[in-house]
Amino acid sequence: MAWDILNMIAVMAFAFSGAIVAMSERYDIFGTYMLGLATAFVGGIIRNIALDVPVVHVWEQGIFFYVGIATITVAYFFPKSWVMFMDRWNVYTDAIGLSAFAIGGAMFAMDQGFPLGGVMFAALLTGVGGGMTRDVLAQRRPMVLHQEIYAVWAMAAGFVVGMGWVNLDSVVQMYSLFVAVIALRITSFHMGWHLRFRDFYRI
Template identity: 70%
Template sequence: MSWEILNVAAVAAFAFSGAIVALNERYDIFGTFILGIATPFAGGIGRNIALGVPVIHVWEQGYLLYVAIGTIAVVYFFPKSWVMAWDRWNIYLDAIGLSAFALQGAAFAIDQDFPLGGVLFSAVLTGVGGGVARDVLAQRRPMVLHQEIYAVWAMAAGLVIGVGIISIESVFQTYVLFLSIIVLRVLSYHLGWHLRFRDLYRL
């Protein structure tokens, strides 16, 4: 049940984020739905391809696909003034999606008996893959490559799960890690934490 809740939260958050970006870029209804669907599902598909495991296609996502479609429809058909006001919350939605999908990716790798490197790779690719797909389709520079600390938090989630500090069998520990990654991502955004060492050198 805990993973189902996290998956629904992640899909809804990333679908909302993708649809908001599409509307900001003035995409039509088709483009909005494509971008909104790609954002929550591209990371998992890319992960499976990279790790050589069977791919769960978008149309096989079951109720999660309907969650994404419903979220995108709400964004697209609501008054645009409301939607643009919601845009200020996009960073928080993106943080929710990043955290939930990073945890899901790490749990997936653990379930497949991958070593620590595979757990880290799966957590990062699942967590940031959707956002990268969203930004590329919107012809933006991927957030993970130039903005505040982003992929590091997905890697941190994979690390603490991979070395056994956090047990994915524990609902309490899972949600503590989920909330911690969200808080760290939001803090890195508001406080402007970066990995650009040349900026530190100049100081």
């Protein structure tokens, strides 16, 4: 149940994020739904392909598909001023999706019996795949390639889960990790933390 709720949060966050980006880029209603659904589900599809496990298509996602559709529908009727405001602060919605999907991806890999490297890889692909797809389709620079630390937090979530430092049966511990990853992503954004090693030496 906790895993399902986490996935639902992730789907809602990324579907909303994709819809907001689509509308800010003046996509029509079809494009808005397509970008919203791609943002919410492509990360999991890429993960399954990379891990060579059966792919669950978008239309086979059950309740999550309908949650994504409903979220995009609500966002589509936002006033233009709201859309522009939400687009400027999309980093927060993206952080929620990143955290939830990274943890969900790590849990999926653990359930499939993958070792630590596979768990971290699954967390990375699930966490950043949807956001990267959204930005590429919207012809924006993907957040994962920004200077601020982004993908590292998804891998860190996978590492914590893979090492068994979080009891996956404990709702408190799972959601504590969820909040921690969000906080780290937002903090790294506002503080400008980055991985530019060239700043530590002179060429």
